[in-house]
Amino acid sequence: MPETKLGAAAGSPVHQAPRPLSPHLFIFRPYINMVMSIMHRITGAANYIGSLLLAAWLIAAAAGEPQFNAVSDALGSPLGLVVLFGFTWSVMHHMLGGVRHFIWDTGHGFEIPAVKVLSWGTLLGSLTLASLIWAIGLWQWSLH
Amino acid sequence: MTTYRTPLKEARGLGSAKGGTGHFWLQRVTAISNIAVIAFLVFAAIRLAGAPQPQVKAFFQEPVAAIFGVLLAVSATTHMRLGMQVIIEDYVHGGWKLPLLLLNTFASIFIGAAVVLAVVKLYLGV
Numbered sequence: 311m312p313e314t315k316l317g318a319a320a321g322s323p324v325h326q327a328p329r330p331l332s333p334h335l336f337i338f339r340p341y342i343n344m345v346m347s348i349m350h351r352i353t354g355a356a357n358y359i360g361s362l363l364l365a366a367w368l369i370a371a372a373a374g375e376p377q378f379n380a381v382s383d384a385l386g387s388p389l390g391l392v393v394l395f396g397f398t399w400s401v402m403h404h405m406l407g408g409v410r411h412f413i414w415d416t417g418h419g420f421e422i423p424a425v426k427v428l429s430w431g432t433l434l435g436s437l438t439l440a441s442l443i444w445a446i447g448l449w450q451w452s453l454h
Numbered sequence: 455m456t457t458y459r460t461p462l463k464e465a466r467g468l469g470s471a472k473g474g475t476g477h478f479w480l481q482r483v484t485a486i487s488n489i490a491v492i493a494f495l496v497f498a499a500i501r502l503a504g505a506p507q508p509q510v511k512a513f514f515q516e517p518v519a520a521i522f523g524v525l526l527a528v529s530a531t532t533h534m535r536l537g538m539q540v541i542i543e544d545y546v547h548g549g550w551k552l553p554l555l556l557l558n559t560f561a562s563i564f565i566g567a568a569v570v571l572a573v574v575k576l577y578l579g580v
Contacts, residue, residue, distance in 0.1 A: 364569075401492060443500065448503070
């Protein structure tokens with residue numbers, strides 16, 4: 311780490327202990343809005359991966375029945391269903407997080423109580439939406 | 455000898471990319487359009503949960519479904535390219551940054567093109 315010369319008298323050697331640059335993630339007690347901010351980035355990256363699954367499903371459907379059945383069986387396996395539920399929740403979480411950012415973009419919702427409501431709302435809302443979608447989806451599946 | 459170059463000039467010598475506002479704006483425009491295409495995706499996923507291939511094919515032969523399928527591909531891949539670009543710029547410094555940014559761009563466009571082709575093929579029923 312380079313030594314800083316800030317505040318040193320001209321010509322005098324500077325021997326300083328390394329200064330803390332920026333108290334970062336591991337210093338702060340986690341706040342819900344901070345956790346939701348991190349979650350927004352993680353779910354965004356997860357959706358990138360999830361889009362590959364969605365693309366694979368659509369491309370397989372276009373390719374033909376054998377390819378579609380292979381992908382469909384993989385996604386319909388217990389592991390596949392867990393991953394798909396996670397993807398559903400991740401998309402819902404990222405979407406509600408985006409809505410939260412839109413509210414902030416308009417300059418509203420910066421009071422601490424509002425921030426807490428919006429942050430918890432993102433988490434609880436995404437879990438509710440994902441569960442609702444799957445409840446309806448599994449019911450539809452049972453009709454086939 | 456006196457140099458009149460500031461340390462910053464020595465360090466960078468580069469101007470801003472001048473694309474920040476466009477990035478910010480397109481991220482938000484596609485965030486809005488993503489809400490619409492995700493609503494379609496949820497509808498499609500529920501309708502097609504556990505469905506055999508001919509039913510998926512028939513679903514996308516409806517023009518509205520095919521249009522939303524194409525829009526989903528374009529809107530989502532544009533948005534995810536912008537988001538991943540920010541993640542790379544935040545965490546990757548040095549030699550890997552540029553190759554990863556290019557890979558992100560190419561991968562996003564490739565996925566988008568592949569899904570558009572798949573939807574068009576389903577729509578045409580060929």
